[in-house]
Amino acid sequence: MTHYRASCPTPLRCFCALLLSLCLASPGMAQTVEWLSFIDVTDTKLSADSSLGSNDTVEKDLIAGDMDKDGDTDLLIVRKVRFSNAGGLRNVLLMNENGVLTDRTATLAPDMLDQTDDRDVVLVDLNGDTWPDLVTATTFTEQPRIYMNLGENGSGTWLGFDYDPKEGRLPTFSPGPKFCALAAGDVTGDDRPDIYFVDYDNNLEDRLLINNGNGFFTDETTSRMTLAMYESVFGTDAAIVDIDGDDDLDIIKNNASGSSPPPDASEPAVRIFYNDGSGNFTFMQLAYTVAPYMIEVADFDQNGRQDIYVVDDAQDAILFNTGNDGQGHAQFNAVAPSNSPATNFFGGNTKVGDLDGDGILEILVADVDTDIEGCNRKMTILRGTGTPPNITYSDPLTGGTRNYTTSGTFDVEVLDWNGDGQLDIFAATCTGNVMLENVSPMFFDGFESGDTSDWSSTTP
Numbered sequence: 516m517t518h519y520r521a522s523c524p525t526p527l528r529c530f531c532a533l534l535l536s537l538c539l540a541s542p543g544m545a546q547t548v549e550w551l552s553f554i555d556v557t558d559t560k561l562s563a564d565s566s567l568g569s570n571d572t573v574e575k576d577l578i579a580g581d582m583d584k585d586g587d588t589d590l591l592i593v594r595k596v597r598f599s600n601a602g603g604l605r606n607v608l609l610m611n612e613n614g615v616l617t618d619r620t621a622t623l624a625p626d627m628l629d630q631t632d633d634r635d636v637v638l639v640d641l642n643g644d645t646w647p648d649l650v651t652a653t654t655f656t657e658q659p660r661i662y663m664n665l666g667e668n669g670s671g672t673w674l675g676f677d678y679d680p681k682e683g684r685l686p687t688f689s690p691g692p693k694f695c696a697l698a699a700g701d702v703t704g705d706d707r708p709d710i711y712f713v714d715y716d717n718n719l720e721d722r723l724l725i726n727n728g729n730g731f732f733t734d735e736t737t738s739r740m741t742l743a744m745y746e747s748v749f750g751t752d753a754a755i756v757d758i759d760g761d762d763d764l765d766i767i768k769n770n771a772s773g774s775s776p777p778p779d780a781s782e783p784a785v786r787i788f789y790n791d792g793s794g795n796f797t798f799m800q801l802a803y804t805v806a807p808y809m810i811e812v813a814d815f816d817q818n819g820r821q822d823i824y825v826v827d828d829a830q831d832a833i834l835f836n837t838g839n840d841g842q843g844h845a846q847f848n849a850v851a852p853s854n855s856p857a858t859n860f861f862g863g864n865t866k867v868g869d870l871d872g873d874g875i876l877e878i879l880v881a882d883v884d885t886d887i888e889g890c891n892r893k894m895t896i897l898r899g900t901g902t903p904p905n906i907t908y909s910d911p912l913t914g915g916t917r918n919y920t921t922s923g924t925f926d927v928e929v930l931d932w933n934g935d936g937q938l939d940i941f942a943a944t945c946t947g948n949v950m951l952e953n954v955s956p957m958f959f960d961g962f963e964s965g966d967t968s969d970w971s972s973t974t975p
Contacts, residue, residue, distance in 0.1 A: 608627060
């Protein structure tokens with residue numbers, strides 16, 4: 516499919532696009548251009564206290580979305596003491612105000628000023644009022660939290676988020692949880708998202724919470740799952756998706772290695788729990804069993820089936836979903852990214868987004884393993900090329916560096932904060948938060964999606 520650019524966001528960008536098209540049209544002129552190009556706009560686009568903004572060195576996880584429904588993308592940073600150490604810290608709500616991410620925690624989410632050990636967060640409408648709410652996974656025996664979106668008042672002013680433990684939206688867990696991750700999705704088919712919490716080296720184990728329809732949850736783990744499913748040695752990540760194409764949502768959970776594992780969950784593996792259509796899980800599949808740490812689920816090859824990117828302590832792998840076996844369970848072809856020495860060592864959080872505008876997702880892999888001290892590696896951006904469904908992923912840098920491959924990256928988000936149609940990067944690193952604005956040439960005119968035969972990437 517051919518993509519076309521509707522308009523140029525600035526006169527300078529228009530001039531650059533015209534100059535580029537002339538170069539490509541002239542046989543005697545150079546046809547080599549940069550694949551991606553970003554400029555650091557942290558100083559002008561991140562309005563926050565220096566200790567919470569560009570100089571924020573603590574461990575961070577990110578979630579982006581239009582929280583006030585004004586048409587632009589906002590960002591929440593959940594924070595804790597670095598690595599596997601207890602120590603609660605306040606979170607930071609950054610609202611997008613004309614392209615500037617501005618700290619509005621004190622006025623719009625004052626409960627997020629509490630010091631919590633948040634290690635993961637999702638943004639999802641829990642009660643069906645169309646306003647997205649926030650759920651956090653708190654570790655080190657703290658109870659998880661739900662921050663309800665208050666919507667607008669009669670004057671159309673957004674009221675922000677509220678956490679009220681007296682509401683009892685979540686059950687109180689005992690022993691105190693050590694949740695490391697969570698996922699949200701409607702496993703029962705009643706159009707209300709349920710929650711799956713992933714346990715991290717604790718006797719509580721994983722918890723499946725069912726939504727009553729109003730954003731209040733009941734723990735139904737033991738009645739809907741087998742013990743082998745919810746036992747968790749060292750759970751690190753999860754997703755709720757339809758992996759087998761039967762129109763109900765399954766649970767994918769990563770269990771990394773751990774000490775003294777229980778007998779039914781001893782093997783590090785990416786596990787799939789298959790939904791029988793009623794919200795009960797009756798079959799467990801080990802989809803990948805090397806040394807998995809984190810996962811990302813998306814339809815990378817655009818064949819209508821969900822694939823899995825596995826961050827492995829050895830070599831990362833993409834599990835391309837090739838369809839179901841005779842029992843109706845997904846089958847996968849595991850492929851390692853090519854030319855990618857940066858993905859054959861420890862990695863962390865992952866995000867996906869079409870950074871170059873060719874209709875194919877890129878994969879961003881943060882380099883910090885939050886269980887192991889160390890901030891000396893680089894984030895990896897894997898480029899997808901080809902014609903769907905024949906998509907391949909490779910690292911154009913082959914281990915090199917660019918200004919957008921930040922060092923010591925805890926988490927990364929891709930979001931268009933300036934509304935120009937190109938996805939930008941927010942990187943939460945060991946040395947601070949970094950905002951990188953995408954100013955890459957967008958190859959729409961005359962280029963087929965994924966066709967790179969007429970241009971190449973060069974080192975600046």
